[in-house]
Amino acid sequence: MSDSNTLGELFARRGVSRRVFMKYAAYTASLMALPPAMTTAMAQGLANARRQSVIWLSFQECTGCTESITRSFSPTLEELIFDFISLDYHHTLQAASGHAAEEARLAAMAENKGKYIVVVDGSVPIKDGGIYSTIAGISNLQMLQETVADAFAVISVGTCAAFGGIPYANPNPTGAVPISQIVTDKPVINISGCPPIAEAMTGTISYVLSFGAIPELDHLGRPLAFFGETIHDRCYRRPFYERGMLAKGFDDEGARKGWCLFELGCKGPITYNACATQKWNGGTSFPIQSGHGCLGCSEPGFWDKGSFYKPLSAGIGDVGQYIAGAAAAGVALGAASAAIARRRKNKAMREG
């Protein structure tokens, strides 16, 4: 499980030189927009680090985050993360199951006390004592609290863990909450997205591993390296937005010419993520490039912001019947005012 050898020594035993760290550091530093000068520091940090114990807890989740992190962009380069960390507990990827799996988790916690990282995907339900999601006979809440007690840091991957996500959406019957609402005494990094971009997860873990520190975070606890800019600010269709050329339907002339998708509900302007620069599937494409507006999946409450297809400049609620009622009421009030005025006039004329 844990190894007293450094990563440098582990790779050397496999006949791989320390150049692998330089290459990996160059790749990661580039992803996180770190100055090239930091590459050497990161490479050395990695080479001298011990395999990082990582305990991955999965709660109310769909496993999409695991799917994302294992769909490596650069297989071989991306897979290195699984050499750098010792994934001591992971429901989908581990070989053990049942009691053996839980024992492995507890043993990793004991052996790496104060030094292991807890990665969480999925939200935690707390209503009715947390009975709506249980694993190995204990509630998610209990498992989270006992596992993070001696952790070094917590990384919430996916919008569910970071902000509540799908389970948190209206009406939230299970009382789902984000991890940061439960863990308040350890550093928590939020890597949101539904799912998050693989490089956002691996890059952040690598940073923590090489420098033993948390990267710079935004006001929602997300690494600025990946969540510092909105999709809109880096979107290649921005020139069309600036020229007022918006597609009005999914198959109209504008859509076929690749015009801006603002009117089709794109939430790009208020969504912070790296989709427009990193893209998905090895830089192939991202939703807007494929013709669909951004859903805003890395933002809190994105399921409850009204239709995905209503533009940001339009109201969320249904105004139609509301307006009709208001107009009717206005006419009634106007008629009443006019009636009062007439009565006063007639009275004045009679008296005068």
Add this chain to the structure above:
Amino acid sequence: MDLLDFARGPALQVALGIFVLGVTWRLMSLLLLPRLRDKSVPKKGTLAAPLAAVWEVIRRTWPDKVFARQTMVWHVNGFVFHFGLAIVILFFAPHIAFFRDLLGISWPALPNNAIYAVGALTVAALVISLIRRFANPVQRLLSGADDYFSWLVTFLPVITGLLANSHLVARYETLLAIHILCVAAFLIWLPFGKLMHTFYVFIARGQTGAHLARRGAQL
């Protein structure tokens, strides 16, 4: 629910509701008042009442020769900010998307940088009109809370719109929420103060034209 959800949701619903209710109320309370029937004989060459009404509205868009020298600058300033406001509201692509969602109709947009320039001119004209209102002794005497407040609720949407589009001062989602809330404030206030001239100006000028066209005084 964050600020933007509130602005796009309940705030806009309530504002539009109050706007429609207020405008219909005030229009109906005026239009349902007893009509003055003029039983005198109209002078020769009088236009029919509706035509006279329309003509009066058109005639008043430009100052009379007698007043031109004194009022021209301020008249033009008024044109700049009224037309500027109309252009920004009606021809900015995201605004057109708002109207399409609300009313189902759409029309071509102008490029963003053109809208931005017009918006900046509108802000300038609005500020000039405020300075004039305050500096000119007669205007200062005549101006009350309604005037200044109406100016403020008109100015805020324009300036917050410009700020949002240029991503200055705060995060975009916050600026957008504030812009929408300022528009909501404008909509709520409009029917109840001096801003109601939006609808009244046509009725008042038209009425004057229809009445006095048949009289001897040549306007």
Add this chain to the structure above:
Amino acid sequence: MKLESIPVHVTGSATGMAGAILTEIAELLEQLADNNMSGAIDLRGLPMTEEDRIRLEDRLGRGEVSARLDVAGMSEVWETSYPGVWWIRHRGGDGQIAAEEIAVTQIPDILVSPEEDVRAAAVRINAELYSTETSASEEEASHV
């Protein structure tokens, strides 16, 4: 289906970025020449179109030295026609470009044999030369 045959293309013409980068390279090269200070430019982080990248590569050209690295996928390092200006292109296991930078230095760090590996190699070669058991000194060389 290969990546190239997916009909989703983002095309663009040259934006003049190549010229801007060349100016920065010139400055860095001057620093290297005068003060022996190395520098680097990360190409991935810059908003370059394909056309820009091709123009930059053509403009810099190739010099006398080129190296191929077989570590976690293929990497290419070559000295451009300007001594001291090196182009480093890292590819992942599937051949996609993972990272790319221009290093202005006498020799890129990644080409230099790491100290710890040299020390380990010295130990190994001695062990192999003077050991009677050949099997013990053979290591499983599995390239990651």
